[in-house]
Amino acid sequence: MSLNILIVDDCPIMRMVIRRTLNMCEFELGEVIEAGDGKEGLDWMKTIDFDFVVADLNMPVMTGAEMIATMRTDPKTDAIPVLAVSAESNDSRVNVISSLVNGFVHKPFRVEVLRDKIFKVLSKEAIIVKPKAEQ
Amino acid sequence: MVMNKLEQKKGTKASYADLVKEIAFKTFETTCYMFPLGEWELDDSEDMEKPDGSIRAIVEFDGATDGGLVISTTPHLLESIAANMLGIEAPSREVKEGALGEIANIICGNTVPGFAHNNEICYIRPPRIARESENFDEIYIDKASEHVEVILDEGIAHITIYYKAEATR
Numbered sequence: 001m002s003l004n005i006l007i008v009d010d011c012p013i014m015r016m017v018i019r020r021t022l023n024m025c026e027f028e029l030g031e032v033i034e035a036g037d038g039k040e041g042l043d044w045m046k047t048i049d050f051d052f053v054v055a056d057l058n059m060p061v062m063t064g065a066e067m068i069a070t071m072r073t074d075p076k077t078d079a080i081p082v083l084a085v086s087a088e089s090n091d092s093r094v095n096v097i098s099s100l101v102n103g104f105v106h107k108p109f110r111v112e113v114l115r116d117k118i119f120k121v122l123s124k125e126a127i128i129v130k131p132k133a134e135q
Numbered sequence: 136m137v138m139n140k141l142e143q144k145k146g147t148k149a150s151y152a153d154l155v156k157e158i159a160f161k162t163f164e165t166t167c168y169m170f171p172l173g174e175w176e177l178d179d180s181e182d183m184e185k186p187d188g189s190i191r192a193i194v195e196f197d198g199a200t201d202g203g204l205v206i207s208t209t210p211h212l213l214e215s216i217a218a219n220m221l222g223i224e225a226p227s228r229e230v231k232e233g234a235l236g237e238i239a240n241i242i243c244g245n246t247v248p249g250f251a252h253n254n255e256i257c258y259i260r261p262p263r264i265a266r267e268s269e270n271f272d273e274i275y276i277d278k279a280s281e282h283v284e285v286i287l288d289e290g291i292a293h294i295t296i297y298y299k300a301e302a303t304r
Contacts, residue, residue: 010261011240013233016221058244060261087244090256107241108165 002030008041009056018054021111038067045077057086068100081125152281158245159285167219169287180286184209186293191265192235194243199255202278202298204243205271212290236262250298
């Protein structure tokens with residue numbers, strides 16, 4: 001099964017880093033789409049059925065938190081696992097965001113940490129089966 | 136996280152600079168595989184090229200405190216940041232600017248909560264490349280500031296954070 005993945009980040013460089021990390025993962029990728037803000041991300045979700053979303057929080061137009069909150073109210077998108085990737089360091093905001101998402105990676109991060117977190121979220125949601133040796 | 140470190144260091148002006156520098160080193164090390172020079176190497180750093188301010192990224196913030204964080208690097212360091220973040224050679228100007236903005240975003244996002252009173256929320260705005268005409272010492276004339284020089288094995292970065300002093304602890 002190939003996975004359709006949406007990357008939502010206003011920074012093209014970070015989208016490239018996340019895409020590079022996804023390519024390091026050993027699962028089959030389907031459509032990997034990049035969006036520059038939450039609104040663009042929601043628009044893509046109307047046209048493609050995504051298996052997983054990696055989203056920044058601090059974005060113009062529509063923040064990641066707003067996008068995720070909207071996703072959770074729509075039956076078409078409410079079950080899509082979301083991994084939040086952010087430099088947000090305010091504990092109360094991180095706690096609020098963490099309650100809405102399936103995983104949180106704090107910037108700065110090593111790509112290996114992001115890769116492991118992606119595996120963890122997708123394994124927990126039974127979207128992929130991680131090889132036993134890596135569990 | 137940041138607050139805990141600041142709790143340990145609170146009070147002195149130097150501690151804010153120390154905090155910015157510590158976060159900057161961690162960001163460069165984790166994101167770009169760049170490391171601070173050892174103490175025994177710092178004498179040699181006097182001969183290293185310094186940023187001339189021709190390319191600067193700024194991240195503005197508001198909420199519990201407001202201000203901006205400005206970072207500038209040497210051309211060589213800028214190229215290395217982008218190349219190391221993406222694992223590519225000869226990054227384009229657009230990629231280099233984006234990489235510098237993201238580094239500024241990460242440093243700012245980790246630093247600013249330490250400048251806000253009682254851990255109240257600050258909103259970090261998206262990074263942008265500063266216009267040549269922007270003089271941040273004038274724009275933020277009513278703000279306190281901390282300036283740090285970050286000396287890495289790949290080059291030198293200058294970081295200045297401007298913030299509303301009364302919002303700090």
